[in-house]
Amino acid sequence: MKRSLDLHTIKKFGNLELLAKQLVEGFITGLHKSPYHGFSVEFAEHRLYNPGESTKYIDWKIFAKTDRLYVKRYEEETNLRCQLVIDCSSSMYYPLSNNGKLSFSTIAAASLAWLLHQQRDAVGLMTFAEALELQTEVKSNAMHVHNLMLQFEQLLEGKPPPQKTTAIAPVLHQIAAKIHKRSLVVLFTDMFGQSEHQDDLFAALQHLKHKKHEVLLFHVTDHKTELHFEFNNRPHIFIDVESGQKIKVKPHEVKPYYQEQISKYFKQIKLKCHQYKIDFIEADIAGGVN
Numbered sequence: 001m002k003r004s005l006d007l008h009t010i011k012k013f014g015n016l017e018l019l020a021k022q023l024v025e026g027f028i029t030g031l032h033k034s035p036y037h038g039f040s041v042e043f044a045e046h047r048l049y050n051p052g053e054s055t056k057y058i059d060w061k062i063f064a065k066t067d068r069l070y071v072k073r074y075e076e077e078t079n080l081r082c083q084l085v086i087d088c089s090s091s092m093y094y095p096l097s098n099n100g101k102l103s104f105s106t107i108a109a110a111s112l113a114w115l116l117h118q119q120r121d122a123v124g125l126m127t128f129a130e131a132l133e134l135q136t137e138v139k140s141n142a143m144h145v146h147n148l149m150l151q152f153e154q155l156l157e158g159k160p161p162p163q164k165t166t167a168i169a170p171v172l173h174q175i176a177a178k179i180h181k182r183s184l185v186v187l188f189t190d191m192f193g194q195s196e197h198q199d200d201l202f203a204a205l206q207h208l209k210h211k212k213h214e215v216l217l218f219h220v221t222d223h224k225t226e227l228h229f230e231f232n233n234r235p236h237i238f239i240d241v242e243s244g245q246k247i248k249v250k251p252h253e254v255k256p257y258y259q260e261q262i263s264k265y266f267k268q269i270k271l272k273c274h275q276y277k278i279d280f281i282e283a284d285i286a287g288g289v290n
Contacts, residue, residue, distance in 0.1 A: 046070040080121040081138050081181055084109045086155070087168070087189035087220075089129040090241040093160035094222065101220045103156060104285040105188035108218065110152040112186060117145040125151055128171040129164045135178070165242045166192060172204035176211050186216045188283075190226070191269060192242070198265075202272050215278040219266070223284040227262060229255045 049058055049069035057072045086092075086109055092102040109125070116123045117140060124138035125148055136148065168189060175185065185208055191201075208215050224230050231251040239246050273280035 046072060080116065080119070081183040082112070082116050082121060082123045083126055083138065083175070083179060083183050083185045084112060084123060085126045085128065085175065085185060085187045087129070087166060087187075088127045088133065088155065088158075088161075088164075089166040089192075090161055090164040091166065091190055091192045092220070094226075094241060096160060099156070099158075099160065100222060100285045101190055102158075104283065105218065105220050106152050106155045108283070109186070109188060110149060113145060113148050113152075116140075117142070123148065126175060127155070128167075129161070130167050132171055132174050132178075138183070160241070163242055163244050169197075169200040169204040172201075173207055176204070176207040176213070179211065179213065182212045184214045184216070186218065188218045188220055190221050191219055191266070198268060198272075201269070202276075205273070205278060206276055209276050209278065215276075216281060217273060217278055218281050218283045219269075220283045220285060222286060224286060227259075227266075229258045229262075 046059060046062065047070065049055075049071045053071065059070050059072050062068070062070045086102070086105050088102065092105065093099045094101060113123045113125075120140055122138045122140040123145070125134065125136045126132060127134040134151070136151065137144065166189070168191070172187075179185070205215065205217075221227055229251060233250065233252050235248060235250050237246055237248050270280050
């Protein structure tokens with residue numbers, strides 16, 4: 001069952017941290033007997049059993065074959081480090097009635113932060129528009145995650161900034177230069193950059209991959225209006241919220257051309273992400289993710 005989670009819902013709920021916890025635990029229920037298994041480990045090698053040691057890790061299959069006691073040695077995996085990166089440009093506040101794309105991104109990021117915390121993984125938050133605006137530390141302790149939730153709530157309560165443009169490519173280069181340890185980078189953006197050249201954008205994404213980071217790109221849009229261009233068939237004045245430019249058109253006259261161009265643009269980004277082994281996730285703020 002789908003539930004509508006907008007700014008009004010969050011304010012009514014009263015606590016984003018509690019909501020994130022409920023969303024995560026509700027999602028996990030049924031997938032695993034318990035979502036909290038502690039640190040994960042990988043098998044490394046066998047070694048001879050030393051008398052007096054615990055018998056917990058004795059490989060009894062090897063004993064049956066060789067009549068000798070061997071112990072499985074495990075190598076603890078390094079805990080995951082995750083950077084949550086949210087586009088806070090003016091276009092992310094569309095639709096203005098509920099700060100649609102930014103609200104969706106913030107709730108999703110808060111839920112991921114809570115999930116990572118429960119897995120004892122370290123998480124940090126970055127926000128950007130024309131430049132990198134916020135960068136927190138990357139930690140896993142409860143106080144840090146609580147402070148992140150306060151940052152998320154501030155994002156939800158913020159008012160749309162006037163004509164705040166996006167510079168995705170320069171910011172991604174900056175992020176790649178700042179993150180010195182191999183990390184998972186989760187990016188929430190509508191990919192509507194002001195005068196953004198595709199070659200620059202692809203070079204920035206490749207920079208992140210070159211630094212050995214794993215990248216998840218949540219492409220956050222309102223599919224009905226921004227992809228399918230579904231508007232009433234009457235004259236509309238469309239305003240570019242990042243530049244202030246206005247244009248008066250009848251939607252049905254430009255719809256085929258608009259759909260062709262926007263489809264071509266995002267298809268190219270999706271193909272490049274696949275080429276660079278970046279997970280490209282289409283997120284419709286009215287209908288979930290694909």
